[in-house]
Amino acid sequence: MAETHSLQDLQQPAVSSKVFVQRDYSSGTICRFQTKFPSELESRLDKQQFEETIQALNNLYAEAEKLGGKSYLEGCLACLTAYTIFLCMETHYEKVLKKIARYIKDQNEKIYAPRGLLLTDPIERGLRVVEVTIFEDRSIGSGR
Amino acid sequence: MKNCEYQQIDPRALSVSPLSVQTHTEKKEHRPRRKWEVFPGKNRFFCDGRIIIARQSGVLPLTLGLIVVTCGLFFAFDCPFLVEHLTIFIPLIGGVLFVFVVTSLLRTSFTDPGILPRATPDEAADIERQIDTSGSSTYRPPPRTKEILINQQVVKLKYCFTCKMFRPPRTSHCSLCDNCVERFDHHCPWVGNCVGKRNYRYFYSFIISLSFLTSFIFGCVITHITLRSQATKGLVQAIQESPASVVELVICFFSIWSILGLSGFHTYLVASNLTTNEDIKGSWSSKRGADDSGNPYSYNSIITNCCVTLCGPMPPSLIDRRGFVPPDEAIPAASASEIELPPFTTKNDANMCTQSTKDVLERMIHSSSEFNGLCPPGTPKTTPLVLEVSSVAAPTAEPSPPAGCSHQHPRRPALCPPFDRSNKSDALHSINPAFRLASPSPSLSRSTLILGDAPDIGFNQLH
Numbered sequence: 001m002a003e004t005h006s007l008q009d010l011q012q013p014a015v016s017s018k019v020f021v022q023r024d025y026s027s028g029t030i031c032r033f034q035t036k037f038p039s040e041l042e043s044r045l046d047k048q049q050f051e052e053t054i055q056a057l058n059n060l061y062a063e064a065e066k067l068g069g070k071s072y073l074e075g076c077l078a079c080l081t082a083y084t085i086f087l088c089m090e091t092h093y094e095k096v097l098k099k100i101a102r103y104i105k106d107q108n109e110k111i112y113a114p115r116g117l118l119l120t121d122p123i124e125r126g127l128r129v130v131e132v133t134i135f136e137d138r139s140i141g142s143g144r
Numbered sequence: 145m146k147n148c149e150y151q152q153i154d155p156r157a158l159s160v161s162p163l164s165v166q167t168h169t170e171k172k173e174h175r176p177r178r179k180w181e182v183f184p185g186k187n188r189f190f191c192d193g194r195i196i197i198a199r200q201s202g203v204l205p206l207t208l209g210l211i212v213v214t215c216g217l218f219f220a221f222d223c224p225f226l227v228e229h230l231t232i233f234i235p236l237i238g239g240v241l242f243v244f245v246v247t248s249l250l251r252t253s254f255t256d257p258g259i260l261p262r263a264t265p266d267e268a269a270d271i272e273r274q275i276d277t278s279g280s281s282t283y284r285p286p287p288r289t290k291e292i293l294i295n296q297q298v299v300k301l302k303y304c305f306t307c308k309m310f311r312p313p314r315t316s317h318c319s320l321c322d323n324c325v326e327r328f329d330h331h332c333p334w335v336g337n338c339v340g341k342r343n344y345r346y347f348y349s350f351i352i353s354l355s356f357l358t359s360f361i362f363g364c365v366i367t368h369i370t371l372r373s374q375a376t377k378g379l380v381q382a383i384q385e386s387p388a389s390v391v392e393l394v395i396c397f398f399s400i401w402s403i404l405g406l407s408g409f410h411t412y413l414v415a416s417n418l419t420t421n422e423d424i425k426g427s428w429s430s431k432r433g434a435d436d437s438g439n440p441y442s443y444n445s446i447i448t449n450c451c452v453t454l455c456g457p458m459p460p461s462l463i464d465r466r467g468f469v470p471p472d473e474a475i476p477a478a479s480a481s482e483i484e485l486p487p488f489t490t491k492n493d494a495n496m497c498t499q500s501t502k503d504v505l506e507r508m509i510h511s512s513s514e515f516n517g518l519c520p521p522g523t524p525k526t527t528p529l530v531l532e533v534s535s536v537a538a539p540t541a542e543p544s545p546p547a548g549c550s551h552q553h554p555r556r557p558a559l560c561p562p563f564d565r566s567n568k569s570d571a572l573h574s575i576n577p578a579f580r581l582a583s584p585s586p587s588l589s590r591s592t593l594i595l596g597d598a599p600d601i602g603f604n605q606l607h
Contacts, residue, residue: 025301075345125267
């Protein structure tokens with residue numbers, strides 16, 4: 001593993017720190033993240049940009065968990081087919097999660113990576129936090 | 145976090161000569177491990193992570209056995225008579241109900257109930273930092289709770305010492321499974337799994353369909369015996385001709401009370417958007433009258449509550465059992481444990497290694513070991529099982545399926561132990577730091593540093 005690690009070290013900039021954006025439970029158990037701008041990112045990112053990203057994520061999660069005719073229909077249909085329908089069909093939630101993954105990838109490419117930051121998809125952290133990795137500001141590719 | 149000394153290693157030299165210490169890591173490179181293999185909780189996995197079940201499957205085989213045996217006897221002995229004298233629909237309805245019951249039961253048992261993955265070391269360190277900065281640095285602050293406002297109601301979030309995070313609202317740590325479970329209802333021994341956010345609807349459909357099934361079989365058997373005794377002009381003769389019916393009658397008679405009671409109880413819970421855990425603890429009962437109900441999660445409409453709980457969107461499994469462990473996350477776990485340990489070939493080894501590391505660190509913090517064995521809450525965890533078994537075995541000679549669950553009406557203590565134990569273990573955890581005024585916080589920060597430094601130590605030994 002040491003050889004892999006040294007290769008990783010060569011190819012990627014070192015991680016300086018990580019910031020965790022916690023969940024916002026003020027409206028119950030639905031998935032929402034706090035839009036408060038962390039102070040560690042002040043030097044790297046616009047406050048507004050960050051808030052827009054988090055708000056967009058919150059909206060997407062709200063769409064995934066939305067209660068309405070469509071979700072009830074899906075639930076009832078699933079119950080009637082003894083939930084075998086999910087063997088061939090994706091749930092609405094899973095579809096939105098894919099959308100969220102695409103959105104985060106897009107944001108990383110366009111906004112966060114050029115600033116030396118990386119957003120981690122919350123689903124990889126159990127929907128508990130949005131992890132923002134801050135990379136050191138130094139040139140990559142030193143050494144072999 | 146990771147040391148720069150690694151750059152001095154010549155990759156070519158290492159790739160040529162595989163060191164014995166590296167064999168286990170190279171094995172990982174050749175065979176990427178799935179996350180279920182390194183899962184820290186007490187669960188068992190089958191079909192390469194597709195099926196999850198609690199380690200103590202409780203009396204699930206008994207539940208399945210009772211259902212299959214009763215229905216088998218019904219189809220074999222009662223149905224021929226009833227088809228002849230009444231209608232063909234009787235076995236058809238019975239068959240449909242049987243299929244519903246078994247699929248719901250298996251779904252409840254084999255579905256991830258909403259387990260929350262444990263916090264990564266970075267997250268845990270971040271939370272520790274936030275807690276430490278809010279209090280004095282010379283002693284560990286008292287039991288860790290965080291108060292938040294949910295729908296204008298104050299809710300306390302507790303810190304879970306095992307999972308190293310603040311538990312989201314309605315989440316509870318199951319000591320039998322050693323996991324935090326979202327919207328934790330209870331740990332059902334009859335089903336052999338926790339009942340939580342993701343499998344509550346399956347559990348509910350299981351008990352409802354089981355109520356219908358037992359009532360249906362009970363009614364049919366009574367009809368059968370009545371018709372037969374009319375035909376043979378004697379009840380005793382009828383029973384002698386069909387002894388299986390008596391067996392079914394006895395099983396159904398004892399089951400019906402408990403299952404109907406349980407169904408009624410859970411229907412009430414669904415309608416008021418409560419969990420068994422909250423109802424037993426009386427979390428919202430004292431506040432009744434302040435709002436429409438003290439429960440901040442209720443939608444104040446029975447229909448909405450039912451729809452949300454039973455037909456709401458299906459949340460995904462957060463533990464990603466079949467995902468692959470990323471190599472850089474595997475390293476800290478591997479090297480944090482001693483290098484002398486054998487390669488990780490089984491899930492148990494990996495589990496024990498990471499668990500033992502964490503426990504060694506925790507034991508360093510809690511210097512007076514009230515907890516024996518590998519897992520800190522080891523002692524409290526074993527007793528609930530004993531209590532469950534005794535409460536199950538004691539009541540009736542023919543144990544009715546969810547007797548343990550249903551007896552929470554007259555005998556609430558039977559189900560309380562799991563909750564109380566988890567609370568007690570948390571309370572014990574939280575009490576300990578307060579008592580250790582001498583060296584709590586520094587040792588904790590040291591422990592997090594050790595977690596961070598371990599990879600360096602491990603890698604230094606590789607040189």
